[in-house]
Amino acid sequence: MPLHRKAKPEADAIVRALLDWFAQAARNLPWRRTRDPYAIWVSEIMLQQTQVKTVIAYWERWMRELPTIQALAEAATERIHKLWEGLGYYTRVRNMQKAAQQIMAGHGGDFPKDYEAILELPGIGRYTAGAIASIAFNEPKAILDGNVIRVLTRLFGIAENPREKETNERLWRLSGELVEMAARFSPEEKGARTRTMGDEERCSHLNQALMELGALVCTPKQPKCLVCPLRSRCIAERTGKVEELPNLGPRMMTTSRRFVAFIMEKDGRFLVRQRPAGVVNAHLWEFPNIELTRANDGSNVARAARKVFGAGVKAAERLCVIKHTITRYRITTDAYRTVATRTAKLSDSAGEWRTLAQLHRLAFPSAQRRILRHISSKAGKEP
Ligand code: SF4
Missing domain, CATH: 3.90.79.10 (Nucleoside Triphosphate Pyrophosphohydrolase)
Structure with missing residues (x-):
């Protein structure tokens, strides 16, 4: 279900509700107090597979010890492993260092702004590139992780397995259309709380709102539909399918x-x-x-x-x-x-x-x- 012109008022309302909600409900997380792409990149990689409350201390220590791309590029491998110890999936931290070295060699030490250039860095896939481009540079780039998949499949009542290629692409498209709509908002179209939000923050906030809603409200178990800003537009809630979505297929045997x-x-x-x-x-x-x-x-x-x-x-x-x-x-x-x-x-x-x-x-x-x-x-x- 692409957000055709016919569906535009609906999508407008979704984006407005998300921005409005994020303005008053967002957690005050340390990496949200900066627009430094390096700091945001570090947080995004740490947050893969690890909960926010665990990541905070790791991120703060990392930013204290390796505050710049150059510091990461030049750090001893043993040191970055030690700073990452407990987060697991250590290939991620080694790729971060390779990427930092690539930024030093090819971009003069400045984190690239261009989405395609971000995507070329080791260890950075479509989700992370979209997150950095939107959060740090306010680019209208899509994101799709577990939280966002859950919100979108429920909101739009998508019963197909999001791991299947076609459905996955459809979700990327939906996510992209929402963030593009946020970029196009005129001030009078914004909700009450978002009216004061600068244009330079809307894509950033829309994507973070999707992530935050999935983390705090549209949770895997017992989602808080009663307080959800999207409740009146949510197909899963209307049709009683919240518990069934997302349809991730049979559980993997342990x-x-x-x-x-x-x-x-x-x-x-x-x-x-x-x-x-x-x-x-x-x-x-x-x-x-x-x-x-x-x-x-x-x-x-x-x-x-x-x-x-x-x-x-x-x-x-x-x-x-x-x-x-x-x-x-x-x-x-x-x-x-x-x-x-x-x-x-x-x-x-x-x-x-x-x-x-x-x-x-x-x-x-x-x-x-x-x-x-x-x-x-x-x-x-x-x-
Ligand atoms: S109404 Fe419920 S299922 Fe729908 S988006 Fe909100 S929390 Fe998720």
């Missing part, structure tokens, strides 16, 4: 996986290793570990220890069990204190020996970080 991690200590130092390039959580640090599978005769921890270290090592005592979920995997990691016999000779490839204080300066994936926290609290040395 798979359980089990790992065992080995905590080996010698003279106050712990054995850790750095994950190689090209694997999940590449370059991050971890305690030696292995997945228990049928193929490697899972559930036998002693055998797993031999597989990781060779002979002469045994898992002695279970220290903690860490459970976490990543995408469709429910992962359990049993961490064992591990001891080497007197004759055991660990090869250099087994890892490196670091003190607790040194470990806390390294970047670990979140489950491994929780193991480290457990060891530290047992030793009474939580930093």
Whole structure:
């Protein structure tokens, strides 16, 4: 359902209601107090897969430590990993650094204003480019993420799966038509509260209103339709289909996986290793570990220890069990204190020996970080 001329008054009203609502309901988030494209870019990448309340502290620390594109371009990889530690999906932060280096080399250190140029930067897809172009530069560019998909499918009563190409493109078009309409508003067309809004903010605010409505009102469960500014125009609400939309198809089956991690200590130092390039959580640090599978005769921890270290090592005592979920995997990691016999000779490839204080300066994936926290609290040395 493109917003044809016939539907224009309806779309006008939607845009007006969104701008009006955003003017009085928007959360006061730190990245909303700036138009610096770098700061907005950092927030958008952090907000992928992570909730706002978690991101605030990360974003503030990041902007304190790496306040400019140049600072990011020149930072050591270990430092950016450490600043990102806990946010996961570390390819994102490495791509940010590559993009910063590209901006330094190709744009004189200034974040590009042109949408196509933004889209060419590593790690920046259509959503992020649209978010930066609209929020920082007030360009009428579309955005479409999970929140916006939910709002639009419900508002326009779209029953098809938004992951399907055709429906997805339709949603991008709708999102684009709304932001373009915001750009065309004349002052007298604005709602009561938006009348004072400068022209340079309307595209920015319209897109943020869509995101904010999805985050605060049109939520996945128990949306607050009674207080929604779009209620009178919402097809899903009118037809009783709110709970059914968006139609994301059958749920992905979750798979359980089990790992065992080995905590080996010698003279106050712990054995850790750095994950190689090209694997999940590449370059991050971890305690030696292995997945228990049928193929490697899972559930036998002693055998797993031999597989990781060779002979002469045994898992002695279970220290903690860490459970976490990543995408469709429910992962359990049993961490064992591990001891080497007197004759055991660990090869250099087994890892490196670091003190607790040194470990806390390294970047670990979140489950491994929780193991480290457990060891530290047992030793009474939580930093
Ligand atoms: S009325 Fe309900 S379903 Fe419709 S957009 Fe608002 S919160 Fe979402």
